Amino acid sequence: MRTQALLLASVAVPLFGAACFLLATLRPRPGWRLTAWVSPACAALSLGAAIALAVVRSGHGPVTALGGLVRADSLSEFMLIVIGAVGLLATAASPAWLNAEIAARRASPRAAAKHSALVQLFLAAMAAAVLTASLGLTWVAIEATTIVTAFLVGQRKTRQAVEAAWKYVMICSTGIALALLGLLVLNAAAAHAGLPAGLDWTRLVAAAPHLNRGVTRIAVALLLIGFGTKAGLAPLHAWLPDAHGQAPAPVSALMSGVLLSVAMYAILRVKVIADLALGTEYTRTLLLILALASLLLAASLLISQRDYKRMLAYSSIEHMGLLALGAAAGSPLAVAAVLLHMLGHGLAKGSLFISAGRVLQLTGTHRIDRVSGLASRAPLLAGCLGLGILALLGFPPFSLFASELGIARAGFASGLGWVTTVALALVLVIAAMLLTHVSRMLLGPAPAATEGGLAAGAAPPQAGTERASTASVIQNGSVATLAPPAIYAAETAKPAAMFPDSGLLPVVVALAACAVLGVYAGPVTTLLHAAAQAVVTP
């Protein structure tokens, strides 16, 4: 009973949060200051619930609730933890971000409340997706995430935002519709194999060997492409850079950090059934094609990338490709590495998107070549960005090193030597390009525009983190307000001054967590292996 309560909490808490925010929007003048902190609170609660669930249930079998509609095994619990962790990161960073937006008159308190409500719904939908006991309901939940996030992507009603939202909804719905088709076909096969309706995961796995091969092949292909769309895998990846580029920073963090992983979760589940029904070769081939295509695409488009948020988005495509590669390898080690990679990537990419959001607020431009000398203008921000990128490239002590190494090991060990080598080469190109672009943004002397900034930054060395730099921005903001070009500086000056670092605190914590995980995962490791067992073909 207690476990079931915990189980439902991770869906119910965000729903409650959403309700609070919706009420807040109803009030004529929402008291924003206070309500802003509801969402981090909810996220923290659900993360706590997830961890508690994992602790309570460890050692016992899966728990079910709502008459078998909801079930949690180790894999779902791990996914809940991923969602909770990244959700906490994103929501903890959003008050500062939203305040800055409000202060810059780009959003009203009501819009902010609406935004927070949608974010909570988004979190609830993702939690539901990993908790439901049946493939069908997982599909429903994943499609629900698209609907919820559509307005988040298009929140800023600019041309680009609308364009991004349209592409996002159109492409994702199409892809997910393909998954629906596959799902129905699989359902037919299951029915023919004598399964009751409902596409229950465990029943499917149990009956998988009896599924009709021909039908399952079609179903699996469609399911992989369909869920692959949502996971940002080629060929239907194109929504990702646009949506991630246009969505508000915390939302990009959530989408890139967890949404993709949730879709990958569905793929992992489907893979088990497929392997049992068709043997490992079929899914492995499909996944390898998707993986290499995604990696190649990410590498090609990162080379002459000019927009730093799109750059991060393409790097997400790369990492999803790596996950697909690991899934293709399919050994227990590979799957454990894939799961750890989900967590590490979620934390790192979330931090990066939030930092990128700060950069956007500070400089007012998406262009890489218009941002320079960040390290001397905003050392803390630059540090977060730089360390985040290093984490993303898989440098130790960050956990992505351990997971990428695991994936590579598993790849070579399961006879995918050549593919893994090609993937490594592509990853090298991507790493080179990320380093190049980011170092252009971070390094070098501060641009001439902020000469005063440099002075201010240099004057108080001890306290010379964000505060000094924002001081500089105010300075040249206020001097430059008369001059039209630097208007954005005048705008960003105020919020930056009002909220020095609070927006980056979660980022620092998340990166630290990522590093700790990379050195010593402790109990997480056991959970990882248990979760891996859940989706490794026996």
Added chain:
Amino acid sequence: MSPATPALAAAHSASRFWPGIGAHWGLTWPALAGAGTLALITALFSLAVPRRWRAVVSGAGTALTGLAGAAAGVAAVTGHRSPTLSVPGVLPLSGVTLAVDPLGGWFIAVTGAVAVAVGSYAIGYQGRAASRPSAAVLPLFVASLLAVPAAASAVTLLACWELMALTSLLLVLAEHKRRPEVAVAARWYAIMTHLGLVCVLAGLMLFAAHARGDSFAALARAAPHLSPAVKSTVFVLVLVGFGSKAGLVPLHAWLPRAHPEAPSHVSALMSAAMVNLGLYGLIRVGSGLLGGGSAWWWLLLIALGAVSAVYGILQAAMSTDVKRLLGCSTTENMGLACVGIGAGGLFATTGHPVLAGLALAAALLHVATHAAFKTLLFLAAGSVLHAAGTRDLDALGGLRRGMPATTLAFGWGALAASALPPGTAFVSEWLLVQALIHGLHGASTATAITLPLAVSAVALTAGLAVATFVKAFGTGFLAKPRSAGAAAAHESPGSMLAGMGLAGAACAILALVPGAVLPAIGRAVAAAEVAAASGAGGVVTLRLDGLAGEVSPLLLTVALLIVMVAAAAWLRALPARSARRKARLWDCGGGPLTARMEYTATSFAEPLQRVFDDVLAPETDLDVTHHDEARYLVASAEYRGRVPDRIERRLYEPVLRAVGAWGDAARRLAPGSVHRYLGYGFYAVAGLLIVLAVTR
């Protein structure tokens, strides 16, 4: 490793007061653990303490870390056994395995000793300007350097390797706000080091996949049963990976960039300690784990080494940036060491254990000597930069007045580097040449063709090294100052001099009594499974075991000193002497000589540049502007000349261009049209369905 001995004694006493340590933990682990803890504590404190104390804390902590590391290394090479540590919890999914054998111990000891000198130097060099990150990362870098040779599984090696890369990258970035070149250099370094990592990773993982286990023990056990194709693939991959770290041509491109732009104490650590680990990897994997393999591996390594040596020293001879010069000379010395390693492997595979031991011993000794004198040189160059504000030899000169101690240090280092007796490198290169020469007996034809060429490469390298360092010392420190900065140069603070002094002392010991370290090298060679022992021994006189050959640098030096003293005394004893008189230099009667009339470094190197015209392909352009009245009257003539890195021109630029073209072409994949995007999916689905319909 002079600085290490007290620490070793300390470890001894520790084991006495703390029974059990010495017993089953050996001396190595406590020392290494101490090093790690010290590094972490130092890092935290450097973050915490106010700017005034930062440099002191980080420098002293680094020195102590190095001391502990050196103690561990010395304990290992003096034959103290230590158990293999296995920590499954750390590094998720893989776990960490550590072990220190004499081979690893040798590199650990060298690294630790370098770190001691660098640490005490860093106190003065960082000074008030010490930024929080670089002060905190310095000890961590040293710790990671110490950890790499202690790794006993492929995954652990890779983890330590990447930590080393990360920390060094952060240190290279230290001065990026002052010079834009730093960012460029860091970019090159990061990308090349990542390339190296990918190759090592692929090689080791392939190896581990075939060995069904990634601990070195498992790899070594499986090696004999592997197919030659797999073994060769692994070797070539790790050769590329480790070679890029060792700065072997053509993967050296990062080296002459990163070394000049990094802070000098970091350059010293990178050049004297980090690049060695590339060699360590080659020895460990090539000889130790793969167990020899086929002869062509080693012939290839010899060829690479020879080319790197000659090319590196040529670049050094041409360069006028003193730190770039030192960087290129690092490539040279790594090349020489690779010739030794290659020869060792070659002789081991062709069944000449004595020669194999000798060659590898030469390589290992050269690693140590190079570490000693390159530390000294970089530290001295650093204090020049610190004092005169420039690294350009053409703008230096006359430093001997302002900074006599630094001049002495650089001179001693230059002598050591140019392989002249009683210089440090003389002994190791002598051993190397001995090994090569004796290898001709009963060699196969390929070997018989390779060895003389290798010898001549080594000889040419030695000759050019003399020219290079005469240029560096002569134009940089002697003669007249060529710029205001050089004229105003002042001596560095005591801590920096102390660092240089330690390095200089190490140089002296290795130069005069190299025999003292030969037993340790012998154990290392045995651990590398190349030969039973180093093929040389003796303390005062170095004798080859089983071969005719002996040299005694100590005797040589003593003889020189005696003769000099005698001659000086004789001069004094001459009749009808009056005191020395000062006199004007011969200025051809026209006014006093100015600094502008001196030979610069560029002009000094000009004859060599002409000789090696075809290799270096120097670029010169001359614009002459005439008077409008008469085209025979020259108004002004401007001459510009530079010696670009040829390999970079021929190898890297095309690749970079190709990648750029690829990127621009690929941008057409994302034109922004939703129809195109959906089309990708549609065609993919249709194609897939067709395939499914056709195949059953």
Added chain:
Amino acid sequence: MNALGVTGGVLQAVIVTGGAPVLTGVMRQVRARLEGRAGQGIRQPWRDLRKLLRKEAITPEGTSELFRLAPLVLLATTFTAAVTVPFVTTASAAGPVADLFAVVALLAMGTATLALAALDTGTAFGGMGASREMTILALVEPTLLVSVFALSVRAGSTNLAAIVAATVHDPVRVISPASLLAAVALGVVTIAETGRIPVDNPATHLELTMVHEAMILEYAGPDLALIELASSMRLVVFLGMLSSLFLPWGIATALTPLALAGGVAAFAAKVTLLGAALAAGEVFMAKIRLFRVPELLAGSFLLALLAVASSYFLTGPNL
């Protein structure tokens, strides 16, 4: 290191130091006669030295201790070589020093020090001379070591004493192609290292051509005397090495007065002959341009390499 060697060392010290200027005198005389001049007599170099040693020591302005130390180092290196290389007896005074590489490096050390001293003056002449000398040194090194390689293959060691002993025991080897090629190569090296025509002209003071002279332009008095002495000794050492390596006949193998006397006489005779031949050759040759020198050295390098090759291929792999 044995009695024979020590005795030889002492004798060599005396002979080389005392005889080197005489050799220079002889060579100048030979040239003079061949050019139809009367010449100054073979003792002239000694007279010059005495005069220089009597003069007061001069320190050019702005030069450092290194400038003053250089002559001593030069003398010391040359003298040490002169003592340890087996000229008179097959044994060396100090075996561990008589390694061929050690000797070569020792002599190079002297040259390098002189080059530094030249740079120390800061005059254009000094720089020019140093730069040229270093270039030649760098290019000579490969030839030298590879021909040493060729010779050592014969004896299985690079220790001079061992090589000489081996040659004495088996004189036929001298006419093996390997050793002939090596001899020619070493001859060229000797010319380059001792700064004789056609590489350098010891008698010139023309900016465009001088190498060695440009380096020592600022020296005067006793310092100059030391340098002159050292360079003439250097010539003797090189010629002596040639003689001991390729025509070691008459060299003393036993510690008997007769043998020693014979050794001394043979050494003197050989070196004088070689010197005379060198001088005679110089009469018929002109100095070549500095940038043609590499061609000459490349040629000698080729010969040395061929020497190694032949020592391997003509005698078969298993020597």
Added chain:
Amino acid sequence: MNHTAFVELLNLACGALLVTAVLILWRRQLAAIIRWFTVQGLALTAIAAIIAVDGHDARLGAIAAGVFALRVIALPLLLRRALARAEADGGGRALRETSPLVNVTASLLAAAVLTLLAYAVSRPVVQLTPASPAAHAIPIGLAVALIGFFALVTRRRAMSQLASFLLMDNGITAVGLLTTAGTSLIMELGISLDVLFAAAVLQVLTSRVRDTFGHADLDELRELRD
């Protein structure tokens, strides 16, 4: 009702499904497209109803009702309102699909090819239950889905792309119905709600696109590119 009649009716409905799909692909008038879409919804309802009646399956009957509510009433209503607003903005002119990326003839041929592909691919599914006449109609559903996807790729107007998406969805639903493998009601409900909401979201976005980009066609939404 006897079996032959059942088969006849079923085939008739399926034929209607396919024909309407082709007509939707053919016509340019958005109003007409919506009309035919409604008809297709009816066909779909018919299929569900026929199978329900034949199998005396109350659950399927309920589903049929749901399909009717969603695809004959809700979605067309939604589309019509969007169209009406669009035409109001456009000054009352009847809104036409500007020439699609692939001209009508070519797209009709493509539709033919896709239908054949659908038949080829879905053979295994058909052979799963060779006895049931419904199963034999599965290729039609797949064909409609593919045609919908094709239209999605080629249609320029936001409105018509939305319609094509719904067409594709109809096809998929048809497959679901024809496999006669029951799915749990809650799943059906979820799926239908998702479709409805997706359509609603897209309809809102359509008006936003119109507000921000005017009557431009979707191919001009190219500000986000590399």
